[in-house]
Amino acid sequence: MQRILDNIIKDTRKWTIEGQVASYIPELAKGDRDAVGICVTTLDGEEFFAGDYKTKFTIQSISKVITLMVAICDNGKDYVFSKVGMEPTEQPFNSITNLEGHDRNIPLNPMINSGAIAIVSLINGNSPEEKFERILRFMKKITGNDTISVNEEVYKSEKATGDRNRALAYFMKSTGVIEGDVEEVLDVYFRVCSIEVTCRDIARIGAVLANAGVMPWNDERVISREVSRIIKTIMVTCGMYDGSGKYAVHVGIPSKSGVGGGILGAVTRRMGIGVFGPSLDDHGNSIAGLKVLEALSKEFDLSIF
Structure with a gap:
């Protein structure tokens, strides 16, 4: 595994x-365009690393897996999915047309x-601070990393430039x-997206999903098998934005990406990938x-299809 990961990183770095680093959030524009890293966490406790795996980055849209x-x-799945659908979209992730004109x-x-x-609006808590702390505690638990925290500069940058998200939110309020x-x-929402992680952190989240909601390192169940199945299914159809269909064809791993550069993958009964x-x-x-995951999927036959 280690030799294969080293070779994949070497071959795909080119x-x-x-591409380009995200610039619509000014702080993200400071990212190193040439960085590439991976962590694989197997369900029997082994972890393998290659490339720039130690680099911290903000979780961004991968947090959507956690908040869900x-x-x-x-709230239970029935209430949650009375507020949010389960269908893929051909529009970009921040599209307003994804809202108006659809069912309800x-x-x-x-x-x-x-x-x-x-989804964030549905999370229990008497204040924004309490809601965020509940999410952060859950993240620390399922990654086994008590040092996870918010990148305050990215949070401020997101909040200052988040007008499109405000438009979406106020429409949904109406x-x-x-x-x-x-x-x-x-x-x-802005704080959760600005949580800083590494490849290992998101690989461990993937491993929990791959293990049907049980943390492989201590056998503690944190979500039900059904919730794990629902989330992995939505990751397959929607997790890579409007590129999800092509990704399913070429990679076939339930995954979720973020504009901070991270991709979380969950291979049922086998491994989590960050x-x-x-x-x-x-x-x-x-x-x-994407190229790393495509090569890994082909090498180990990881596609669910």
Whole structure:
């Protein structure tokens, strides 16, 4: 495994020049376009690393997997999916047309920005601070990393430039999808997206999903098998934004990407995968990360199809 990962990183690093780091959030523009790293966490406790795996990056949209777990545990799947759909979209992740004109004007799925903002609004807590702390504690638990924290500079940058997300949120407030204070919901959303992680952290989240909701390193169940199945299914159909169909064909691993350059993968009964590469393609997915996962999937026959 180690030799294979080293070779994959070496062979795919060249793809970074084909993309660009995210710049619509100014702090993300400081990322190293040439960085590429991977961690694989197997369900029998082994971990393998290659490339720039120690580099910290903000979790961004990979956090949508976490908040969906928490929201379903708080409210049950039926209520959550009365507010957010399960259907893929051909539009970009921050599209306004993903909202208006669809059934009951609810977000199409929890993996686009509007859906994730609606999901955050469902998480229990008497204040934005309490909601965020519950999410952060859950993340620390399922990664086994008590040092995880928010990158304050990215958080401030996201909050200062998040006008599109505000438009989405206020539209959902007008249609009754979001209840409560919109700015408080958005503050939690911006903070969660700005949590800093490494490849190992997201690989461990993937391993929990791959192990049907049980943490492989201590056998503690954190979500039900059903919730794990639901989330992995939505990751397959929606996790790579409007590039999800092509990704399913070429890679076939339930995955979730983020514009910070991370990609989380969950191979049921086998492994969790965390990939990092901040150079992005036109869909907002790590361009080298996609090549890494495609090579890994072919090498070990990881596609679910």
